[in-house]
Amino acid sequence: MESLGEFEDFLVNKFTNAGKAIEYIGENVVDLVLTDLVMGKYSGVQILETTLKNHPEAIVILMTGYPTVKTAISVLKKGGYDYLIKPFKLEDLKSTIRRGLEHQRIRRENLELRSQLELMKISEALAGGGKLYPLLTRIVESAVREIEAEAASLVVLDRKAEKYRLRCLSGSEPGKSVEEFLRAEGLKGALSLDRDKAHTIKEEIKIEGKPYKRSYVIYPLISKGQNIGFLNLVSTNRFSYISPGQEHLVSLLASMAASAVESTYMDKNLRKSYLLTIKALANAVEARDVYTAGHTNRVYRLAKSTARKMGWENDQMMELRNGCILHDIGKIGVPDAILNKPGKLTERERKIMQEHPETGARILHRIPFLKPVTPYVLSHHERYDGTGYPHGLAGENIPIEGRLLAVVDTFDAIMTDRPYRPSADAQKALEELIRFKCKQFDPAVVDAFMEAYHEGSLNCRAIYGRSSLKGETKPVQTAPV
Ligand SMILES: [Fe+2]
Numbered sequence: 001m002e003s004l005g006e007f008e009d010f011l012v013n014k015f016t017n018a019g020k021a022i023e024y025i026g027e028n029v030v031d032l033v034l035t036d037l038v039m040g041k042y043s044g045v046q047i048l049e050t051t052l053k054n055h056p057e058a059i060v061i062l063m064t065g066y067p068t069v070k071t072a073i074s075v076l077k078k079g080g081y082d083y084l085i086k087p088f089k090l091e092d093l094k095s096t097i098r099r100g101l102e103h104q105r106i107r108r109e110n111l112e113l114r115s116q117l118e119l120m121k122i123s124e125a126l127a128g129g130g131k132l133y134p135l136l137t138r139i140v141e142s143a144v145r146e147i148e149a150e151a152a153s154l155v156v157l158d159r160k161a162e163k164y165r166l167r168c169l170s171g172s173e174p175g176k177s178v179e180e181f182l183r184a185e186g187l188k189g190a191l192s193l194d195r196d197k198a199h200t201i202k203e204e205i206k207i208e209g210k211p212y213k214r215s216y217v218i219y220p221l222i223s224k225g226q227n228i229g230f231l232n233l234v235s236t237n238r239f240s241y242i243s244p245g246q247e248h249l250v251s252l253l254a255s256m257a258a259s260a261v262e263s264t265y266m267d268k269n270l271r272k273s274y275l276l277t278i279k280a281l282a283n284a285v286e287a288r289d290v291y292t293a294g295h296t297n298r299v300y301r302l303a304k305s306t307a308r309k310m311g312w313e314n315d316q317m318m319e320l321r322n323g324c325i326l327h328d329i330g331k332i333g334v335p336d337a338i339l340n341k342p343g344k345l346t347e348r349e350r351k352i353m354q355e356h357p358e359t360g361a362r363i364l365h366r367i368p369f370l371k372p373v374t375p376y377v378l379s380h381h382e383r384y385d386g387t388g389y390p391h392g393l394a395g396e397n398i399p400i401e402g403r404l405l406a407v408v409d410t411f412d413a414i415m416t417d418r419p420y421r422p423s424a425d426a427q428k429a430l431e432e433l434i435r436f437k438c439k440q441f442d443p444a445v446v447d448a449f450m451e452a453y454h455e456g457s458l459n460c461r462a463i464y465g466r467s468s469l470k471g472e473t474k475p476v477q478t479a480p481v
Pocket residue numbers: 327328356380381480481
């Protein structure tokens with residue numbers, strides 16, 4: 001051992017009893033282990049396994065005077081760094097140790113780089129304005145990985161309800177409330193701590209008779225000087241508490257989570273106020289048209305049931321409401337005299353009326369979050385056979401949003417009084433949809449609509465106060481303008 005003096009930065013311990021060595025390795029931090037392969041009742045493989053179980057980054061070098069290829073392969077497969085055959089020169093031993101420590105240094109640097117890369121990726125996702133929940137989940141999972149924690153949770157303030165709510169949980173039972181989670185992990189009363197500061201609680205515990213060190217770390221999420229949540233971590237480790245470097249990393253992750261929460265909150269508020277303005281415009285349009293009061297709401301209810309029948313995803317369903325409410329927003333550019341004209345429109349008037357999809361698309365064009373609504377606005381007067389407007393698209397070239405709206409918009413038009421004709425009953429409206437299947441309407445949408453109607457999920461009685469009316473027999477105009 002004296003000959004290893006060049007490695008003076010390391011504390012070198014020598015054991016003549018393998019059992020004592022195993023005990024030491026189980027209770028102390030080790031970087032490198034040099035062991036014989038056969039030592040009485042113990043084997044070097046046991047030392048190797050104990051070392052790597054407790055210290056995955058440690059380097060283990062084995063020595064033997066009775067080498068076989070089988071033993072060499074087995075030792076290296078189990079994670080041993082190298083294998084020396086006795087007798088060997090001291091210089092060979094030193095150079096193997098040097099190589100091992102260099103290998104360890106590079107591996108640790110790689111781990112550090114990996115952490116930095118992960119932080120960079122989270123920053124990019126943050127800057128790119130991705131969805132909040134996946135981003136928060138990634139932050140929590142990173143914290144668990146970097147700290148080697150058992151569990152981590154992210155608690156976010158619900159500003160409306162003025163309550164903290166659990167948003168993400170990793171490594172523990174899901175579905176628990178924050179208080180339950182914190183209580184379960186011994187953090188009773190954490191929410192009553194100073195909410196603007198980080199708290200680290202450390203304790204010594206015993207698991208199966210062996211000493212462990214446990215750290216509870218609570219990092220506040222601060223935005224504009226206000227607490228908007230917490231990142232909580234629980235780490236149990238045999239050899240060290242959470243280090244200052246790891247604490248720094250967690251504080252970075254907590255500030256990233258705070259930025260993500262705050263920007264989503266701001267974005268949501270901005271969207272809300274935009275949407276309120278646009279809805280006020282849509283209401284203004286509806287109020288001008290004496291015949292279409294409540295039209296957008298009825299169209300939405302019909303479209304929702306039909307879209308469900310077609311198996312639309314949640315994301316599409318979220319846009320559906322805005323699409324239905326705003327689909328005729330372009331009528332704001334149509335003069336009252338044309339909008340409410342009781343008789344037939346002249347060619348010129350019809351042209352003006354038919355400009356409303358493009359006028360509507362122009363209104364929404366500059367509002368990025370309303371972009372998904374554009375197909376409803378622009379395409380709801382296209383016809384399946386290509387004879388519609390504004391672009392004369394045909395078949396599946398018409399966005400599905402437009403094809404869906406064409407069906408429900410027409411059904412509602414037939415079911416309600418219009419300047420140019422009175423309302424008809426549901427039977428008549430359904431017959432019209434079938435008659436114009438593949439001409440005006442996408443057959444798949446008509447089928448889904450009929451299915452929803454017949455199973456009662458359209459709920460026409462609730463929407464129109466009747467399921468059939470008047471026994472109306474007059475011809476109806478199928479295309480609403
Ligand atoms: Fe329209």
